[in-house]
Amino acid sequence: MEPAESIVRLGFSRWYERQLIESHAYLVTGFLCLIVVLASLEDFSLRGPGYQPLAMLMLIIVAGLVCCISCRRYLTILAYAEHIAEMSTCEKCRAYAAFSVTGSSAARQALSVEADQGANAWFAVRCRKCGHEWTIS
Numbered sequence: 001m002e003p004a005e006s007i008v009r010l011g012f013s014r015w016y017e018r019q020l021i022e023s024h025a026y027l028v029t030g031f032l033c034l035i036v037v038l039a040s041l042e043d044f045s046l047r048g049p050g051y052q053p054l055a056m057l058m059l060i061i062v063a064g065l066v067c068c069i070s071c072r073r074y075l076t077i078l079a080y081a082e083h084i085a086e087m088s089t090c091e092k093c094r095a096y097a098a099f100s101v102t103g104s105s106a107a108r109q110a111l112s113v114e115a116d117q118g119a120n121a122w123f124a125v126r127c128r129k130c131g132h133e134w135t136i137s
């Protein structure tokens with residue numbers, strides 16, 4: 001779901017809170033996978049019985065991949081939420097997160113026949129206190 005739609009539905013504060021919760025869930029997942037990797041490496045031996053070395057190696061590889069993906073996702077979501085939060089202050093009255101979404105690139109693309117799929121997402125907002133309008137991209 002586009003951030004503009006989520007912010008309209010939830011409000012900025014709840015959207016921001018959910019982004020932080022989601023990003024930190026990825027961080028916890030990555031940390032737990034790192035623990036699995038380190039514990040498996042400590043117990044890993046090529047002289048183990050049967051398929052145990054192969055199973056341990058697969059566990060290390062899968063947990064390592066999940067760890068990398070989770071940490072990358074954590075940083076991406078957190079950086080995007082912080083970027084939006086930095087642009088959520090009205091330039092005129094300095095009110096933080098007191099805005100209403102008035103339009104978005106997703107809504108414009110839905111109406112346009114020649115939708116530009118490669119364009120960055122943006123949404124237009126209006127300050128609820130002073131009426132100043134700006135674009136968050």
Ligand SMILES: [Zn+2]
Pocket residue numbers: 090091092093094095127128129130131132
């Ligand atoms: Zn304002």
